[in-house]
Each structure stands twice: as C-alpha cells, then as structure tokens.
Amino acid sequence: MPECRGRKIRLTVSHEQDICSPGVGRLFVVCLTVLIILFGMLLGIFPGNHLKGNLHAANLSEYDIKAAFVYNFCLFTEWPADTCPAPDTPIYLLVVGNDDLRDSFLKINGKKAGKRTLDVTFFNPREDILYNPREDTLFNPHENTVDEKALRRFHMVFFSEDVDAKFLTEMIMVIGDYPVLTLGETRDFIQKGGMVNFFEKNMRLLFEVHNNRVMTSHIRLSSRLLKLAIIVTD
Amino acid sequence: MISLLMNTCLIFTLTLIMTHFTLVDSVVAQTNGDQSFPVVNTNGAILNHTGDTHCNTGDISNDAYAMLTNADAMLTNADAVLNNADVMLNNADVMLNNADDIDLLSINIENLMDMQVTSVGKKQQVLSSSAAAIHVITAEDIKHSGVTSIADALKLVPGLHVARLNSDKWAINSRDLGSRFAETLLVLIDGRSVYTPSFSGVYWEVQDTLLADIDRIEVIRGPGATLWGANAVNGVINIITKSSKETQGGLVEAGAGDLEHRFGSVRYGTAITDNVNARIFCKGFDRESLTHPDGSESTRGWESFRGGFRMDADITSQDLWTLQGELYSGDIYQCMKELPILPVSDFMVEETPSTGYSFAIEDHSEVSGGHIQMAWQKILSSSSEWDLQLYYDRMYRKELFITEERESVDLEFEHRFSPMSRHDVVWGLRCNHTWDHFDDTLMMSAVHDSDRNTLFSLFVQDEFLLIPDTLWLTLGTKLEHNEVTGSEILPGIRLFWSLSNSHKLWGAVSRAVRNPSRLERDGEAMPYLSPPFSLEMSEYPYTNYLPVVYSLSGGEWFESERLLSWEAGYRFIASSSFFADISLYYNRYNNSRSFEVDELIIHDDWIEQKIRFVNGPSWQTWGGELSLAWNPLDWLKLDMAYSFLRRQLNSEAEVSSKAPNHQFSLQGTLSPLDSINFHCRLKYVDDSSQVLWSAPPDFLYDIDAYTTLDFAVIWKATSHIDISLSVQNLLDEAHVEAVQEVWIPPEEVRRSIYGKVTCSF
Numbered sequence: 001m002p003e004c005r006g007r008k009i010r011l012t013v014s015h016e017q018d019i020c021s022p023g024v025g026r027l028f029v030v031c032l033t034v035l036i037i038l039f040g041m042l043l044g045i046f047p048g049n050h051l052k053g054n055l056h057a058a059n060l061s062e063y064d065i066k067a068a069f070v071y072n073f074c075l076f077t078e079w080p081a082d083t084c085p086a087p088d089t090p091i092y093l094l095v096v097g098n099d100d101l102r103d104s105f106l107k108i109n110g111k112k113a114g115k116r117t118l119d120v121t122f123f124n125p126r127e128d129i130l131y132n133p134r135e136d137t138l139f140n141p142h143e144n145t146v147d148e149k150a151l152r153r154f155h156m157v158f159f160s161e162d163v164d165a166k167f168l169t170e171m172i173m174v175i176g177d178y179p180v181l182t183l184g185e186t187r188d189f190i191q192k193g194g195m196v197n198f199f200e201k202n203m204r205l206l207f208e209v210h211n212n213r214v215m216t217s218h219i220r221l222s223s224r225l226l227k228l229a230i231i232v233t234d
Numbered sequence: 235m236i237s238l239l240m241n242t243c244l245i246f247t248l249t250l251i252m253t254h255f256t257l258v259d260s261v262v263a264q265t266n267g268d269q270s271f272p273v274v275n276t277n278g279a280i281l282n283h284t285g286d287t288h289c290n291t292g293d294i295s296n297d298a299y300a301m302l303t304n305a306d307a308m309l310t311n312a313d314a315v316l317n318n319a320d321v322m323l324n325n326a327d328v329m330l331n332n333a334d335d336i337d338l339l340s341i342n343i344e345n346l347m348d349m350q351v352t353s354v355g356k357k358q359q360v361l362s363s364s365a366a367a368i369h370v371i372t373a374e375d376i377k378h379s380g381v382t383s384i385a386d387a388l389k390l391v392p393g394l395h396v397a398r399l400n401s402d403k404w405a406i407n408s409r410d411l412g413s414r415f416a417e418t419l420l421v422l423i424d425g426r427s428v429y430t431p432s433f434s435g436v437y438w439e440v441q442d443t444l445l446a447d448i449d450r451i452e453v454i455r456g457p458g459a460t461l462w463g464a465n466a467v468n469g470v471i472n473i474i475t476k477s478s479k480e481t482q483g484g485l486v487e488a489g490a491g492d493l494e495h496r497f498g499s500v501r502y503g504t505a506i507t508d509n510v511n512a513r514i515f516c517k518g519f520d521r522e523s524l525t526h527p528d529g530s531e532s533t534r535g536w537e538s539f540r541g542g543f544r545m546d547a548d549i550t551s552q553d554l555w556t557l558q559g560e561l562y563s564g565d566i567y568q569c570m571k572e573l574p575i576l577p578v579s580d581f582m583v584e585e586t587p588s589t590g591y592s593f594a595i596e597d598h599s600e601v602s603g604g605h606i607q608m609a610w611q612k613i614l615s616s617s618s619e620w621d622l623q624l625y626y627d628r629m630y631r632k633e634l635f636i637t638e639e640r641e642s643v644d645l646e647f648e649h650r651f652s653p654m655s656r657h658d659v660v661w662g663l664r665c666n667h668t669w670d671h672f673d674d675t676l677m678m679s680a681v682h683d684s685d686r687n688t689l690f691s692l693f694v695q696d697e698f699l700l701i702p703d704t705l706w707l708t709l710g711t712k713l714e715h716n717e718v719t720g721s722e723i724l725p726g727i728r729l730f731w732s733l734s735n736s737h738k739l740w741g742a743v744s745r746a747v748r749n750p751s752r753l754e755r756d757g758e759a760m761p762y763l764s765p766p767f768s769l770e771m772s773e774y775p776y777t778n779y780l781p782v783v784y785s786l787s788g789g790e791w792f793e794s795e796r797l798l799s800w801e802a803g804y805r806f807i808a809s810s811s812f813f814a815d816i817s818l819y820y821n822r823y824n825n826s827r828s829f830e831v832d833e834l835i836i837h838d839d840w841i842e843q844k845i846r847f848v849n850g851p852s853w854q855t856w857g858g859e860l861s862l863a864w865n866p867l868d869w870l871k872l873d874m875a876y877s878f879l880r881r882q883l884n885s886e887a888e889v890s891s892k893a894p895n896h897q898f899s900l901q902g903t904l905s906p907l908d909s910i911n912f913h914c915r916l917k918y919v920d921d922s923s924q925v926l927w928s929a930p931p932d933f934l935y936d937i938d939a940y941t942t943l944d945f946a947v948i949w950k951a952t953s954h955i956d957i958s959l960s961v962q963n964l965l966d967e968a969h970v971e972a973v974q975e976v977w978i979p980p981e982e983v984r985r986s987i988y989g990k991v992t993c994s995f
Binding site for chain 1: 339341342343344346347348349350477479480502512514541542543545548551552554559561602604606611613614615616617619626628652655702703
C-alpha cells in the first residue's frame, strides 16, 4: 500500500463520533434505495420493450418526418368542395424553401392519399426557381410579386424556416381567406398569420394549430388531428 | 449500509441483464424457427393498422367521420395487436435500421409524434444565437475524448482553468485562477444546483453521473446572474443528462488502468409503456492517488459508488414529467500533510522541522448523499411553456477537519411566453431552503453548529426583437432575497446583432453577486502552524522560540462579493464546416474575498496570529477567448482554443496569486474508418502561482507552465462492443497543475493509461 509520507499521527478529535442523525437523512437513503430497487424491478417486468425504440433511431432526417406529417395532414383535412371538384382531384402542395427539403418532400410526391394524389411543387424564393413539370408560374421574377391566382390554387403551402420573414408575410397576405392550409416551422409562424406550425421539443416534433384561422378559410381538420395538436389562438 | 446497497444494486442489475439476454435469445430462437422474417412492409402494415386507409381524403363526410370513429376503436384493438406483434416489430426494426428508404407514409400520425428528431447542427444553433460566451460539450466529445469525470470533461472548454489537485480534487474556475475554493462558479445538473453554500465552491469529486448518459454540458463564461441568480459570477456550468427515451437498452462499461485503477458501470433503459420511459444505472470506481513532487506516493486514492434512476413520462404531447434520483457514497483517502496540531507543547519536543510542523496523516474521508427531483414541463405553444421543478438534496461529508451535513429543498417555476410578436418573455420564481450541521474540529469550526437559510428570488427577462431577424435586445433582472445579506438586484442587458447568416456580434453588461459562504460569516479555521523561526515577526524577539498559529476567522462583517462585467463577442459561421468564436471581457470585482492580518496574541507556549476574512478592495480582470472549429473532411474534426487572461490586483495586496495568462489547446478527432475513432488533445497552460499557507514568507506556490498531450482511441469491435484505450499526459512524467491553499500537500498529475470495454445491447 502506498504510504502517505511522513509520520502518521491519529488524531482523536471530536469528529470521530458519527453525527449522521438517524432521522431524516437515513430515512431518505433507505427510501431512495427502496425506490431505486423497485424501479429496477419495474424495468425488469418490461424487458425488451426498448427495442421498439429502435424505430426512433432509424436514419430519418427532420424533414423526412415533417414530410410524413404533411402527408398525414392530407389524410385528415377536408377542403371545401369548390377546390376539389372531383373525388380524385390531386392535392396540390407547394413547398417554399431552399433545396434542403427537396429530397424529403419528393418522397411524398405522387403518393396516394385516399383517392387523391399528392402533387408537390417546389419553390426556392432565393433563386426564383419553380420546380414542377407543370407550366404555372407562381412568382414573377421581374416584378418580384407573387402570382396570386397561382398561389391560391394550392391546397397546402409549406414554408421552410429559411424563408425571408417579409416574403412570408406577403405570401400569407396573398393567401388571405382562401382555403389554403399554411404550414410552417418558425417560432412566430402563427403570429405572422400561419395556420399550422411544427416545432421541436425534447427531440420530438409537435405542431400547433390556429384552428380559428383554419375554419375561417373553410378548411376542416379532423378531430383525430386536432386531438394531437396544440390549439392556439391570437 | 452502503456496501449492502452496492451489492443489492449490483446483483439486481446483473439479474436484469441476464433476464434481458435470455429474452432476446428466446425471441431470436422463435423467429428462426418460424422462418417468416417480417420485412419493412410488414412493419409498415402493422403500424398502419390505425385506420388511415379507411379515411378517404378530399371530402371527409360524416360517414367518413363515423368510419374514423370506428377506426379509432379498431386502433385500440390494433394497439393490442401492436403489442403482441412486438416480437415481429423488433426484428423488422433491425431491418429498418439497415434499409435507408423507410416507407414514411406507412407511419401513422400518432407514431410520427413519438419519433425522435435530431436536428443537425443543434450545437451550432445554440452557439450562433446566444448573446453570451457559450461553449457546448456534446455527448460525442465526452465519448471520444476518453475523459473519466465531469471535471475532466471541462478541460475541453476554452477559457476555463481546470486543474487537478490530487486524485479526487479539482480546481476549476472560469476567467480566473482555478482553485479548490473558487467561489464564483455556479454548477447545475439537470437544473439542480450543486453549489455548496458552506464554502461557496463545488465538491467536484461527488458531482458525477454515468458519463454516457450526459447529453451535453453547456458552459457559459461570464456572469449569468440575471437568469440563474446569485453565485453565477464568473460562469455557469449546466450539465444536462439525456432523456430516458434516448437511453434505451443496456450498457455495460468496465475498465482498468494505472490511475483509473478499475471502474465499471451498468445502465438499463426501457419503455414501460408507450409514453413512459425509464432507466436505472449504477457506477463504481476505484482511483489511485497521484504522487508528491518528490516522487513519493500519496495515499490510497479514493473509491466511489453511485446508483440512480430517471423516468420520463409524456402524459400528453404537451405534458412531460420527469422523476429522477441518485444516491452516492465514497471513501476518500486523502493525504493531509500541513496540519496544525494543538496543543503545541505535545509535539514541540519531538519535532524540529525546518519547513513547518507538517505531519502527514492519511485521512479517511467519507462522503455520501443523494437527491430526488421531479419536474413538470407544460408546452403551451411553440413560443410558450412553463416548467415546475422540485428537488430535495442531501449531502454528508466527514473529513479530518470538519464534518458537514446539509439538506436542501428547492422549488422553482419558470414561464416563457411571447406577449407580443417581437417579445419573448421569461420569468420565474424560486424558493430554496437549506439547513446544515457542522461538527467542529480544532482545524475548523463553525460558531453556530447548525443553521438554516431561505432564499427567495424572482426574475424577469424580455428578449425584444428590435429589427426583424437582425437585432435583439435582452433586458432582465433578478431580485433575490436571502436571510444572510438581505436583498440583491441583479440586472443585465444584452444585445445580439446578426449581421448576416455568417456574422454575429453580441455585447453585454451585467451585474452579479456572490453571497458569503457559511464559513466566511461564521467560521474559524487554522490554515497553518509556523515553526518557531519566523523572520517577518522579528519585532517580537521571543517569537523566535515559539511556534505561530495562524487562525482565520469570518464574521458578520463579511458582505457579498460584487461583479460588474462588460462582455463582447463575435462569431463567424463560414459554413457547416468552419466556425469561429471570439469573446472579450472586462470584469470589475468589488468586495471580493480577502484577508486582513489582525492582532497577535501571545500565549504561554505559542503565538496566535489572527487573520480575518474581509471584503477586499476592488480589482479587475480582462481577457479574451478564441475558439475555432473546423471539419475539413467528414472524418476529421479539428478544434483550437486560445484564452488570454490578465488580472490587476490592488497594489496593497501582500499576497497575490497569479492566474495562467495564456492557455492553448488543439484537439483532433479523426475516424478514418467507421469502426475506429482517434482523439488527440494538446493543451498548454501558462505558469501560475497559488496561495499556499504553508509556504512562508510569501505564501505562494509557483506552478510552472505545462503541456499535456492526451490520446484516446475507440475501436468498434462489433455493433455491440467498443474497446477504447486512453493515455493521459503522454509528454511528461508528472507535473503540478494546482495546489490547495491549506492542509493538502501539492501532488503531481502523472502519465496514466486505461482501457475500457463498452458493451451496448
């Protein structure tokens, strides 16, 4: 045993007596020990459950999950009849933002949501690039204004967080009361007039819905969706 | 009692692991027997069993709604199916992990809400948007660097002075000289303050948890009093552990080395129900001691054991409950060398040392404690939430010079909301009640053996967006009331200017206060016993024949320390692969801890030199920190940090320590293969000097500049097993990093090596 250098003297000072009172302190130790053991037993009853969590660890990007959410929104949203004359009218989705989201949203492009097909258009406002085989122009590159008519044709518009605040406000103004479900992912998206906003909390994606605004636009969200949403008002 | 607990926990955990393995084995066996290995689609179909397909989009008529309701009923059934189908799911999940392209559309919305989102660049997001000198140590940094304690991990932070005193003690400070008794750093673990009011410091040796379960350590250099309250003077260290959702499965770690003699930890986490996750862990180690500068061994080192649990329950998507608790106990064998012993006459005849009456004695200290903590987070919207937290914490510490027992209860409420579109307000209330008991010795005593203290505080802070996306102004203040020094106001103002996406500027002026410790107001200590020969007291001729006892006392006259700090910083985010952070500061301290030589009392066979704790005159520090992070390649990461610090003490000070003026570190993490990770860290710390009571006449101990080189390699042997090897202090045999001011002799940090095997399942 390595030794502490020098002469050893044992002191007989008053601290030798144990002052740990058998009262609260020891009780706490006992209680917490029991709690930890009980807890461990509780975990023991559910062995293997954690493997379910592997799904969470799957290699999905944040936008993959958001795209899946948007797809689910298609399933649980009802638009007024005049915007979808036929039961198989496609659902037109506009994704506004940079190219980072493209791969994720391409995964839901052309997918069937019930009888209807999801038709995704990408618009990168920074580069004025509209990416869709269709010929519609949405944005007039020369006059820097949004083409109202084209914009209002969409059923849903998703605004990514890198959309310029001024541009976002302008687009939301253009949409106005038209039955276009606006989705966003910035803290102040609802304050800026948006309807559905995704945000991350404790590593999970939550969404808040301004349902009054949604109803004003004659869009109806299913109760199943609203049950999961955080309902906010002005 | 403690060993009983240790054994119970160990046996218990082992049983758990065994059970787990048995179950997994049986699952595998079952599946192999079946020969029907479910594939991704099967999984998808199971997950999709919640009525999505019944719901025709476009027009959800009333009929469809009815169907929906039915589907909901089916959902419940489907859930049962889901649970039964767990075994299949498990296997399918394994496939899922391998398959890149997951059919996202098959996951229903309820399950989507359970999915874990890991935003890339979260660290950078924090770094680039806060108006403070903040540094984040991620779980990866901790894993790759091979550090073995929280204190050790803090060496990765630029601007902190982290020095190891001996086997179990650290001297840590931010923007100042690190000291065992550094009184200006606030440390929180999951929101629980581990700052000890008895000496205003942190017992670093007992602040520990399973390192693999730490999510991140946020270090804020500079005052954080507006948000965190008194004592957040030079910095705030926030240690945040992972949610139990992220620590699913088992983890067994075991290792051995020369300094890290042997250590091991076990963790097991699982989902109790869909919304409730939990983990349980235990950890133990036995560390060797360091050596004295003359090469002799110190004591036996120390050993510690701890166990704990954490449970996270998402009652709804808006309500999150957390319950956690931990218990620890440790035995520290510390060498206490410079020890004044009274009555002096007992040993005067025997000993005639030339450097003081120093009797080495191995002190067996006992430390134990624990806490239980409950938190409730309610999410109201993306910009609004409140948190409620309650904890009870207890510590016990028996050392040669004092025995301390402390309990505290703390209740905290915090509410964040956005009253207007450009305002982001956070306010909070806190009430903390602490009571303690000291058992005195001749070396140290408290006038009042027991004491109670209640602290109330209220804070409010508004982050006001002056120019959209460009300029933020943060104004805030904290009002705090404690029974010792009364009320304090701790205001702060911060400005954050985002010039563009890649250039950010910030500045801050804030005030902070450090409340007097229990011993500064109420304590008496004997830091040193000088031998009869003493030059500076030559005016008393007879002192040449008598030993001098220095006795230090605190009293009611000791007031709070104050700091006024000016800070500024600049961040440059070139791309995701390059990041630069510069911060500058000027701190002016008032009423800081100082000593005043008082009267000299001549006893029959010894002389007592009274010294008092007093509030010293003002002094200043200024300096800066620069850190660069560069990821030139996917598998290569380089970090550089440099910090500069100057202190200007008042001229009258007779004894003035010196903080290291320059610190430099260079870190490289490279993983040329997926299975191998190298980490290498070079750190230079400039020379410093520290107060050492046993080193008259100037009472200073000079510490030479030193350079350390640490190296760690992790080899991922299989998907379940990691093998790692760490070497610390590759460059020199041993060096002194810091000394404790009293009682403990200097010890040298020496070259050391350890190996570790980590098994996760």
